[in-house]
Amino acid sequence: MDIISKKLKESKKEKQIRIKKIMEKLEEIFTLRVFEDRNPYRVLIRTILSQRTRDENTDKASSMLFSKYKTMEEIATAPTEGIEKLVKVAGFFRVKARRIQEVSQLLIDEYGGIVPNNFKELMELPGVGRKTANCVLVYAFQIPAIPVDTHVHRITNLWGLVNTKTPEETELELAKFIPKDLWIDLNDLMVQFGQQICKPNHMLCEKCPITEYCDYFSNLQD
Numbered sequence: 001m002d003i004i005s006k007k008l009k010e011s012k013k014e015k016q017i018r019i020k021k022i023m024e025k026l027e028e029i030f031t032l033r034v035f036e037d038r039n040p041y042r043v044l045i046r047t048i049l050s051q052r053t054r055d056e057n058t059d060k061a062s063s064m065l066f067s068k069y070k071t072m073e074e075i076a077t078a079p080t081e082g083i084e085k086l087v088k089v090a091g092f093f094r095v096k097a098r099r100i101q102e103v104s105q106l107l108i109d110e111y112g113g114i115v116p117n118n119f120k121e122l123m124e125l126p127g128v129g130r131k132t133a134n135c136v137l138v139y140a141f142q143i144p145a146i147p148v149d150t151h152v153h154r155i156t157n158l159w160g161l162v163n164t165k166t167p168e169e170t171e172l173e174l175a176k177f178i179p180k181d182l183w184i185d186l187n188d189l190m191v192q193f194g195q196q197i198c199k200p201n202h203m204l205c206e207k208c209p210i211t212e213y214c215d216y217f218s219n220l221q222d
Ligand code: SF4
Pocket: 158, 197, 198, 199, 203, 204, 205, 208, 209, 210, 211, 214, 215, 216, 217
């Protein structure tokens, strides 16, 4: 991201105030969602399915998969081609089907069929990176974490709250100043904001409720 922040010298305290104001605005507009009834296994599989695809495709793939196979054991032992067909709409379906079965088998073999509720063990599962692990912590366990997807990475750079190149860098920078009590809601609010207002390649700045907190917007006015 090459947006030059006017607020490079903004203190940690000032950034905290800005993100709090932003979150308050976003909370007024968007309703927080509950995915897969917060079932940890389903949230994990859903998050693997969501990699590199749109939300509507994730919804379809997840619903088709879990309407046919109800449990971890059924998914681990199902014919791979059958899983591939069910999740095809989510893209990269061969890789995703294989990962879903691998992770299911590993959970059965090593974790007694229980999805771990800590970052370290989640990261040891096949197909699970930082974003997926953090999504499981937040969306399944309601444990504070900052899942940084493309929306969170792109928009926090537009705001000028961070000046980073990768989602991982963004996560580490955000964690330095965002108060922990905001972490759980951050991803969901920002994803909805990114899908509906600050869209990739088509930001609806004229409809945006937080222009006063956005460096990109204030740079446009100069
Ligand atoms: S003002 Fe524009 S660029 Fe800034 S957050 Fe709003 S929509 Fe995104």
